[in-house]
Structure formats: C-alpha cells, structure tokens
Amino acid sequence: MGRYAQFVIGPAGSGKTTYTNLIRQFCENGSRSVHCINLDPAAEDLDYPVSVDIRDLISVDEVQEELVLGPNGGLIFCFEYLLENMDWLRDKIQGFEDDYLIIDCPGQIELYLHFDLFKRVVDAFKSWDYNICTLYLIDSLFLTEPTKFVSGMLACLSAMVKLETPHLNLITKLDLLEKEQRKKVLRYLNPYAGDLLIEMQRGMHKRFLKLNQVLAQIVDEFSLVAFVPWDISDEESIADTLLQVDFTMQYGENEETKESFYRRSEKYLKLKSDKNNEKDF
Numbered sequence: 309m310g311r312y313a314q315f316v317i318g319p320a321g322s323g324k325t326t327y328t329n330l331i332r333q334f335c336e337n338g339s340r341s342v343h344c345i346n347l348d349p350a351a352e353d354l355d356y357p358v359s360v361d362i363r364d365l366i367s368v369d370e371v372q373e374e375l376v377l378g379p380n381g382g383l384i385f386c387f388e389y390l391l392e393n394m395d396w397l398r399d400k401i402q403g404f405e406d407d408y409l410i411i412d413c414p415g416q417i418e419l420y421l422h423f424d425l426f427k428r429v430v431d432a433f434k435s436w437d438y439n440i441c442t443l444y445l446i447d448s449l450f451l452t453e454p455t456k457f458v459s460g461m462l463a464c465l466s467a468m469v470k471l472e473t474p475h476l477n478l479i480t481k482l483d484l485l486e487k488e489q490r491k492k493v494l495r496y497l498n499p500y501a502g503d504l505l506i507e508m509q510r511g512m513h514k515r516f517l518k519l520n521q522v523l524a525q526i527v528d529e530f531s532l533v534a535f536v537p538w539d540i541s542d543e544e545s546i547a548d549t550l551l552q553v554d555f556t557m558q559y560g561e562n563e564e565t566k567e568s569f570y571r572r573s574e575k576y577l578k579l580k581s582d583k584n585n586e587k588d589f
C-alpha cells in the first residue's frame with residue numbers, strides 16, 4: 309500500500325489537535341488504520357490515543373527548567389534534539405508499515421517559517437519513502453477581511469515554499485461563522501487579484517496602492533495557494549478533506565486538484581441549488 313503521512317501545522321489554536329482527532333475517528337470508522345503522532349514537545353492534554361509522542365524523548369518543560377530557556381528557545385532545542393535522534397522516531401514508526409500517519413505539530417509558526425529544523429524532519433520522512441502532505445490550518449475568524457486574508461495567505465505561502473511538500477491550506481472553524489461571514493471567507497477559496505486589490509485599497513491611503521498591487525499580484529501568481537473549507541459540523545466536509553489530502557499526497561498540486569477545490573466550494577455553499585445565493589456571491 310505504501311507509506312503516507314500528513315503533517316498538521318499552523319498557528320497556535322488553529323485547530324490542529326481537533327483536526328487530528330476527527331480525521332483519526334473518521335478513518336477508524338471506515339476501517340482505515342491510522343496512527344497519531346505528537347511532535348509538539350509542549351503539548352498538554354491530547355484528545356486522541358497517541359502512538360508516538362515526542363514528549364517521551366524530550367519535553368519543553370524539562371528543557372526550559374534545565375537550560376533556563378523561554379518557550380521558543382525550548383522548542384528549538386527540542387527539535388534540534390529530535391533531529392539528532394531521528395533513529396528513535398524511525399524505530400517507533402517502523403511497525404506502522406501500511407498505516408496512515410497523522411502528525412500533530414507545534415503551533416509556533418516560526419518553526420516552519422524561519423528555521424530549517426522542521427523541514428529537516430519532513431525531509432527525513434521523504435527519505436524513508438513516505439508520501440507526504442502538509443496541511444496548514446488557518447482559523448477562518450482571521451480571514452474575514454481582505455488584509456487579514458493576505459497576511460494569512462503569505463504565512464501559508466512561506467510555509468509551502470519553505471517545506472517543499474505537497475501542501476493544502478485548511479480554513480478551520482467555519483462552523484463558528486455567521487452565514488454572511490462564511491460567504492465572505494469562502495470567496496477566498498478562489499481569489500481574484502483585481503477584486504482583492506479593490507477591497508484592500510478601500511479605506512486605505514493611496515500611498516499603499518503599489519504595495520497592495522504587488523500583494524494582489526502574489527496571490528495571482530501563486531494561485532497554487534489553495535484553501536480548503538473544513539467544517540466539523542458537516543461530516544461530508546471531513547470526508548472530502550481527506551479525499552483532497554490523499555489526492556494531493558499522491559499527485560501534488562495541479563490543475564485537477566484546483567478544479568476539485570472549486571467544485572468542493574460550490575458544493576459547500578450549495579450555490580447551484582440556490583439561485584439567489586449565487587447572485588449574491
């Protein structure tokens with residue numbers, strides 16, 4: 309069957325642990341064998357059974373205490389230590405030959421954006437012949453305005469460029485948004501640079517025009533930054549997300565995957581069955 313691993317990354321509180329647990333439950337209900345791996349040395353209570361836990365190797369609390377480091381320094385030290393002990397991790401996952409790995413990662417995005425430590429962990433999985441997909445989770449409450457969207461998009465893009473793996477961005481906590489807010493957010497599933505520029509420029513001084521033009525151009529040129537809606541109140545959304553992850557893992561991002569994102573967003577909004585909504589959209 310081959311080896312498959314999803315790396316679940318994203319800012320603190322974006323929903324990584326919740327996602328990991330729900331995907332695990334969904335897979336297990338479908339008789340798919342999965343293992344959840346915790347790579348967050350500062351994790352507290354985890355909702356799922358953990359098959360491999362970095363805290364058995366090293367924990368941030370111990371490091372902070374012994375080396376008098378802050379939380380970020382402690383995390384960096386733990387990842388350096390993990391990289392020196394990758395045989396430990398390899399031994400732990402050796403028995404999961406045909407199983408699916410879901411890897412819950414730390415919430416400090418500096419780890420993905422500014423250092424190469426996390427990339428080296430991902431590269432080790434590649435060298436062990438894993439098919440990989442990185443999921444960058446982003447809280448929908450931070451995507452309700454164009455400027456917030458651009459900022460979130462740039463963080464997703466940096467992680468994608470830095471990690472060099474098949475990549476999806478998941479918009480989480482959609483169930484918490486009002487219908488109108490939800491529609492606003494879902495417009496960004498397939499953003500159009502011209503509209504984005506007009507929206508960003510609204511209410512801003514004209515001296516920001518050039519900057520906003522460049523940012524909108526980045527959105528346009530990096531249209532591979534695809535966002536997938538994730539709604540825990542809709543079981544179909546969970547099933548579709550898993551399908552997209554599997555597809556991306558095997559084939560990477562391409563036109564076909566993008567097409568399926570758009571079909572997904574249409575289905576999600578049920579636009580086809582509601583002509584009035586379609587006009588609004």
Ligand SMILES: Nc1nc2c(ncn2[C@@H]2O[C@H](COP(=O)(O)OP(=O)(O)OP(=O)(O)O)[C@@H](O)[C@H]2O)c(=O)[nH]1
Pocket residue numbers: 318319320321322323324325326327414415416480481482483484538539540
């Ligand atoms: N309503 C709703 N709540 C969510 C969703 N995802 C996460 N939450 C809640 O948001 C909070 C943070 O979720 P976690 O899954 O712990 O987030 P995390 O990214 O693992 O957080 P860190 O480990 O601190 O980086 C928890 O209270 C979750 O119950 C979601 O899709 N919908």
